[in-house]
Amino acid sequence: MTATASLLLGAALGLAHAVAGLGVARLASGREDRFFAPIVLGGTVLRLFAALLVIVVVFLFASVQTAPFLIGLGVTFVVGLVSEVVLLLRRPMAAPPRA
Secondary structure (H helix, E strand, O other), X not given: OOHHHHHHHHHHHHHHHHHXXXXXXXXXXXXXXXXXXXXXXXXXXXXXXXXXXXXXXXHHHOOOOHHHHHHHHHHXXXXXXXXXXXXXXXXXXXXXXXX
16 A cells, blocks of 8 residues: 555544544534533443554555544644544533532
């Protein structure tokens, strides 16, 4: 596989991870605090496990060039995480519970 194809494959995986993260962040937005953390943390664990599984499969069964693949993955991964954090920090606060 060429360096460009490896780079694009890594970027595609990072982009898929970022889109899933933004979906989880939107799902958790506006929820009560007791639901917010489990949704975000559970989504993060599932996404990281899925990403690791895909990376292992790619390295085992595809002849990718390691450095370009990891560069593409790393850049889009970091941009996606920053986007997710920004979205989560800007989330509307849930109404406080009434006593």
